[in-house]
Amino acid sequence: MSEQNMTNNKIAGKQSILFENPPLILSGSSIAGKKEGEGPLGSFFDEIEEDPMAGGKTWEDAESRLMKRAAEKAIEKAGLTNQDIRFLIGGDLLGQLIATSFGIVSLEIPMFGVYGACSTMGESMALGAILVDGGYADKVIAITSSHFAGAEKQFRFPLGYGNQRPLSATWTVTGSGAVVIGKNESKDKNKHKKKEKNVVIKGITVGKIVDYGLKDSMNMGACMAPAAYTTISQNLKDINQLPLYYDKIITGDLGSVGKDILIDLLKEDGFDISSNFMDCGMEIFDQDSQDTHAGGSGCGCSAITLTGYILDKMRRGEWNRVLFVPTGSLQSTVSFNEGNSIPGIAHGIILETC
């Protein structure tokens, strides 16, 4: 195979990449808050932090601490040290990514800061996989976090302020998740000795910013559903498959309202995902007993659901091919106050067992 061909082979359709040597997910870590720990996925998380401040002094500090722990845990689970990780790709919801900067400073890993709102896990994993398959790094870590109180403070009201949330509102997940991505070198050596399956990133579909003109920041599921629709539809077209090619198609934080809209929109393209669809936001909390309304949201929502729950299901072989689609809404308080609509973005990550 000539070099020219190798480069071309990675490009799939309009927005997708299929990796030549799909990078391996070496480990995943999930640090969850108390409410998340009490939710249906509680038993899947690595650590549950009961203290909302996580031993820190402010919400922002707390989020940084969660992120640091997630990074350390993932590196430890991969059996590596900080020096083994060539690049860190991470981001969060706070202005200027302060949770990330302050959280990872002591790790001393060269880093790329990324902002994709709640889709950040998808963005950082996509870039990480590109770096690894491109040969620019042998091991990278992709990380993100969110904190309920920090997000409320920045985007909505101080916690003590009394108000009613609409039924379409979502609840920002407190937690941080990280994955260590590395070159897949373990082809034959792991096969007979390990019972668990390996999970690789087979490809990605990079999302476009999609804006259908909705302005309701208390209905973010509906703001992001068109972005998820565009990305999933494009993914299937790019790799020329139907929805049932995947055991699961999993969005980040559309919640119950966004879910219905997404399924509706995809039907118009001839794709029926109603039988294999799942949304991290709807899994992480119990809507009835935890009073979270439409579901969970935030960077941490898709991140810890992936690292805690989804990877576990795949390693056990219950799901073998998953399209993981973290969704983000890209408004700021300024754009919102200035009357702009809320644009959404969604990145698709094709996960496969081997």
Place this chain on the structure above:
Amino acid sequence: MNDKNVKAGDVSAQDVIIEHDQDTKGQKYNEYVKKMTPKHSWFLNMLKAFLIGGIICTIGQGFNNLYKHWGATEDLAASYTTLSLVFLAVLLTGLNIYPKLAKFGGAGTVVPITGFANSVAAPAVEFKKEGHVFGIGCKIFTIAGPVILYGIFSSWILGIIYYILMEFGVV
């Protein structure tokens, strides 16, 4: 396709997708989302607001009667009542009880003076970490600020109208 005005209730996902004009697509999507989004029952919310708001006002009346019983004049009793309600609301905000009350009672907790007190106390607690000047000082009125500004502004306008009416001997 030729009618630009989108009618409520009959917009489907198909209508949204096949629409290519960005503005109309936005309108259609907004209508479609309205149809897909569940809402709180306004009647139940009203009942709860009536109940909680009523209880707060009854407590206020209780204070008022008490202060008058202790010998305060009408004006003085009213001021003491306000002070007492504000104190209670701030205390309950600090104890994280007021937000729970507000979640249940809605407008019933927002409209009385206790809601105003809560909207000042909550930012004070939250932004204390950003310092006494740039934190509490600058941000304490982030929620209550508009109420204060436009409250004073509208009283000023009413004052002018009252003055003019007085000059003409109407009042």
